[in-house]
Amino acid sequence: MALTARLAAHGDEEAAGAERSMRKWWLPLATLAPELAGIDLVVAELLLSASALEWPAAPPDEHV
16 A cells, blocks of 8 residues: 555556555554554655666676
């Protein structure tokens, strides 16, 4: 749910629609455990940020 919310925040229209439909489950969870909901949002944002990076190629395997 946090990842969907972050995708929606980044402008993904499909995720925005899904986020609105999941909100009825997300809000009670966030109310009961706000710290965990916050951590979930941070992790989701980190996943999105990491997926946007261009990772360098892996070094060649010297043992092949």
